[in-house]
Amino acid sequence: MRPLVEVSGLHIAAVDGRGAQTPIVKDVSFDIAPGEVLALIGQSGSGKTTIALSLMGYARDGTRITGGSVKLDGTELRGLPARALQQLHGRDVAYVPQSAAASFNPSRRLMPQVIESAVVHGLMTRREAEAKAIALFAELALPDPANVGNRYPHQVSGGQLQRLIAAMALLTSPRLVIFDEPTTALDVTTQIGVLRAFKRVVREHGVTALYVSHDLAVVAQIADRILVLNQGEMQEIGEAERLISAPSHAYTRSLMAAARPPERNERPAAEERKPLLQVSALTAGYGRIGTNGMPLIPVLHDISFTVPAGHTLGIVGESGSGKSTLARVIAGLLPQAKGTVTLDGATLPPSLARRTRDQLRQIQFVHQMADTALNPSHTVAEILGRPLTFFGGLRGRARDRAVAELLDMVRLPAAVMHQRPASLSGGQKQRANLARALAARPRLLLCDEVTSALDSVVGAAVLKLLAELQSELGLSYVFISHDISTVRAICDQVMVLYAGQMMERGVRRVLSSTPRHPYSDLLVNSVPELRTGWLDEIEPAFGLESEVTTTFPNARACAFFPRCSVHIPGRCERDTPPIQHLSKGADIRCHRSENELRALAGTAVAAEV
C-alpha cells in the first residue's frame, strides 16, 4: 500500500530580513501509512511544529522550505497554489492545536464554530454537519453530547474544549489529522480523558495522524511509530514499542531520563530537624474580607504544615487548586484571613509592609515565568545587583564580584552579566531568576512551577541545580508543581491540595505507597507511564471527569466529593471529612478508613510506583 504521507529530504530554513538563512529542519524523511499514527517528538525548538505545518503545505512566517518534497497521497504540496491548499485544508488535512481556547471565538456558541469549516467548504449541509458533530461529541466522551454545542467556550473545561476542537478537525473525515501538543496545556487528570477519547476515535475511524509532542510517555500511548527529532535533525525513527523499550540513540535515552527524573535519596526524617517554616490553620482568598472573617473568594481552607530547615516540601494539585495562592500568602503578597505563618519561631506579619527587611530577605519567591519575573529593561548585573545592595549593602567592586559568584553558583557564564533577559534562552532566564532570589541570601525559596515552562532536559538540569544548591547552602524549599514526577524527584515531603484543601500530607514516599487519599490516587495514576499499552490497561471508568460542580449543597462537604470514585453517599457530601493518620506516615482528609481505602485501592490500577 502506498504511504499517505511521504516526506523526503525536507529542509526548512528561517529567513531573516536580510535574506540570511538559518536551517531549522535538516534532511528529514519519513512516511505515514494510511491508518497509522506517527509521533514527532523533541524539545521545543527542535522543529516539530515547523514540520507539522509543512504537511499542510505551509511554511511559517519567516521560514521557507529550501529542499526536499512533501507529498500527500502522491500530490506534491510544495508550491501548490493557494486555491488548492485551501481545498486541502477544508477536506484532506485537519489541525488540532495546543490551545483550543485560542482557536474558539469566546462570544459565539460552540456548535456553529465546530461545523463552520465543513459547511463553508460545502462538504456537508448544516443539518448533516450537526448530526455528525453530535455523534463525534459522544465518541469523544463529552458530557451531554446533544446540547454541549449550545454552550459558549467559557462554559466548558479546558479538556472539553480540546475535545471539541478535535471534533471540529474530524468532522470532515480528513485523510490526515495533525495533533500539535493537544494535551500539553492540560492537567494530568484531564489529559487522560482527552487522550483516551483521541485514541478511540483514531482507532475506530482509522485516522491517519501526525502527533506532535514533547512527552514520550504520552506519545507511547497513542503512536504506532515515533520519530525523535533534535535540532531539526532526525535522531531515530521506529516502532513505538521498540523505541521505548530499547532506544538505540543516545538522545532518545536522554529524553527518557529527563522525562522521569530519578528520586533523590531519603534523608533524615522531618522530626529530627528544627522546623524553619510553620504554617497553621491558614485560610486565605481574594477580595474583601467579610464579617464572618472569610474573604469574598475563598481559595485556601485551613492549611497546616511545617518545612524543616534544609528540606523541601512539594505541593501538588491541579490547576486552580490554590498552589500559587499559598506561596503568595507565605511571601506576604496576599495577607491571610485566618491562621499564622511562622518563620524560625517568629510569627510573620501577614502583610509585606509590616515585615522587617530581614524577614523579607529570608523568604524569596522564584516565579513560574522567568520571562516576566526579570525586568526586560535591566541587565542581568542590575537584576542581581539590586538585592545585593538592598539587603547586603554591597556596592561597586564588591557587588560585581558577588554578581559573578552568583552567576557561577547557577552555572551561568559571567558574560551574561551585561545582557538583558531578552537575549537569554529559557533555561538561562530561569537560572538568572534563581540567582536573583539567591542574591538575598535567603533561607527559604518559594519555587512556583519553576521548571514547568522549560523543556524536560533543561528542566531536569534546573532541578539538579536546585538540589545541589540545597546541600551547599542549606536552603529550604517550598516547591510547587502540578507534575508529580518533578515533585518526587526533588521533595522530602509532599502535600496534595485540592480546591484549596489539604488532602494528603506526608513524606515523599506516601505518594508511592498505598493506601492513598482517593485524590492522590487519581493524580498518581493519571501520570502516563513510559510504556506502550498503559492507557489501555487502566479502567475505562478511571479519571472520567464528572461535570465540575462548584456549588455544594453543603459547605462542609468533602471538596473532592463530585469526582471521588469511592465516596460514601449521604456522608461525604454532608460532613466535613476528618483528618486521619495512616500507618504509612501520612495524614489524609477523608471519611474512609485506612482499611476501606486499602480494599478499594484496586478500583483504579494498583500502580505501585
Added chain:
Amino acid sequence: MSSTVEREPAHVVIKRPRRMPIPLLGWVGIVVVAFWLIMAVFGPMLTPHPAGEVIDPDGFGPMVPGMWLGSDVLGRDVLSRIMAGAQTTVGPAIAATLLAVFIGGTLALAAAAVGGWIDTALSRTMDAVISVPSLLFGLVAVAALGVSVPVLICTAGVIYVPGAFRIWRSLAVNVNAMDYVSVARERGEGMPYIMRREILPNLLGPVLADCGLRFVFAVLLLSSLSFLGLGIQPPDADWGSMVRENLPGLIYGAPAAIFPAAALATLTIGVNLLVDNLPGRER
C-alpha cells in the same frame, strides 16, 4: 559536587533582539522636526531681516528675491517672522508638554503602583478635568489670569495633564502586573524605586510617542489661542498669531497667511510621522 551539574546545553542559541530599521517616513519626520527644533533655537539669530522691521511699505507683498515668502500686513518679512516665530511657537508648547507629562506621568505611576482608593480618586479627578473642552478652559484661564507666556504654558500644561495621565496609567497598570514588579515589592522596595526603576523604563517607548502627540496638541491649542488674540501678544508673534494678523491678505492672494499655516502643518505632520515610526512601536 557542583561540577556534576550540566551547564545550559551548548546548542542554546543566544538570541539578540534585532534592532528595527526606521522606515523612510520616520526619517522624513526626524528631518522635519529636527529642522524646526534648530529653528526654534537659532532661528531668531539667522533671520535675513530683523523680525519686527518694516521693509515693504505696502504690506502683503509677493514673493520676490530678498523677501522669499513675501511681506505681511505691516510690510515685515514673512520668512524672517516665521523663523523667529518658531521659538515662540515651539518653546511654550514644549514647556507645556513637559509640564503635562511630568505631572500626569508622576500621578499615573503613583496611581498604578499604589492602586486602591488613591488610584480611584486620581482617575475620577482626571475624568472630571478632561470633560472640560480644552479651548474653553484655555479661554477662561487666560481671561481670569491675564495673558503671559507662563500663564499660557501652565494653562496648556494643565489641560493636557489628564490625557497624559490616562495613557501613562493604562500602560503602567500593565507593567505593574508583571512579576518583576511583584519581585521588587516582595523585597520591600519603596514606592519611588518601584515607580522609577521598575515601571518607568518599560514605558519609555510608547510614552515617547505620547509626548509627541501631546506636543502637537499643545502647539495647536496655543496657536488657536493666538489666532483668537489671546495667545502670544505683539510685538512677539507665534505662527498662530501670524495667521490671524495676515488673514485679510487672503483676499489679495498674499502668501503671508499661507506660510505660517504651512509651517504649523509641517511641524505637526512631522511630529506625527516621527512618533508613528519610532522603532519598537509595533510589538
